[in-house]
Amino acid sequence: MKILLDVDTGVDDALGLIYMADAHKRGKAEIIASGTVGGNVDVEKTTRNTLKMWEMVGLDIPVAVGANKPFLTELNAVPHIHGDDGLANTHLDPPHRHPTAEHAVDQIIRLSQEHAGELTLLAFGPLTNVGLALLRDPEVANRLKRLVLMGGSLSGGNETPTAEANIYNDAEAAYVVFNSGVPLTMVGLDVTHHTYLDEKDLEPLYKSDNARSRFTLQLIQFMMAAYQKLGREPQCVLHDPLAGGVCLTPDLVRTEKIHVDVETRGKLTRGMTVSDRRPWPAHEANVDVALEVDAPRFVSGYLEAVLRWCNAG
Ligand code: RIB
Ligand code: CA
Secondary structure, eight states: OEEEEEEOOSHHHHHHHHHHHHHHHTTSOEEEEEEEOSSSSOHHHHHHHHHHHHHHHTOOOOEEEOOSSOSSSOOOOOHHHHOTTSSTTOOOOOOSSOOOSSOHHHHHHHHHHHTTTTEEEEEOSOSHHHHHHHHHOTTHHHHOSEEEEEOOOSSOOSSSSSOOHHHHTTHHHHHHHHTTTOOEEEEOHHHHTTOEEOGGGOHHHHHHOSHHHHHHHHHHHHHHHHHHHTTSOSOEEOHHHHHHHHHHOGGGEEEEEEEEEEOSSOTTTTTOEEEEOSSSOSSOOOEEEEEEEOHHHHHHHHHHHHHHHHHTO
């Protein structure tokens, strides 16, 4: 499976990259490139963090810089959840490698041509780059094998009462994507909120006790503390890693094909993914929505992957 990643590396994106790197090294997927987008932090930081993560996992994956700002709104960075640096205030040394000269939007278009019918686009952040690629070249929708995205929800939001953050943070781009005809799997809060790490999962990481496991623990514990400050359980929710898991192992989730559109105007509902589950939907179903997840299976597989990396260090 050939995968192009589009990321706003942040804490759970970084945890997703460790997991995807394990799949790549074990021949379960071929990550051919990555692109960055502003989201959790600005695009300069998401690019630096993505380069750094590839360096730390020992992979030479190209990183193309993408859009910093959404189509119409301002960047809505969340340092209280991901840290000022986007990586839990670990303030790592700068990466050794540099991004490629190509823009992430051009990269999506080019790779969809070079790998027509074979390329899965896996999006962990706001859909700005993907939306721009589809506006520039609507045929991208027909050339991609699938777009798997972390985003959306049919059961309430996290950024607002109704909207999930990645969709809210570029609702216009998400509108373009959901209406593009691309084969789309939505891995949203309906499933990601069931997949998390908490203190009882961390013992093997404490035992591992090396630079990699300590870094991973810093990420996880920063996220747990951030969630607790927000009044939630102290959990590190594996939003982006689960989207990666669904990409690699679709039967981790039960999906339903549903018509889903994105609200761009509502005062209380901007960024909401609105599903039409009537027996007489007004439009054809356009999205495979993940509605249930085998959380224990995913979380144990996720931890195994992370520990393979930590214990190889
Ligand atoms: O809603 C969760 C998503 O928002 C994740 O992709 C996380 O990284 C943040 O960007
Ligand atoms: Ca993300």
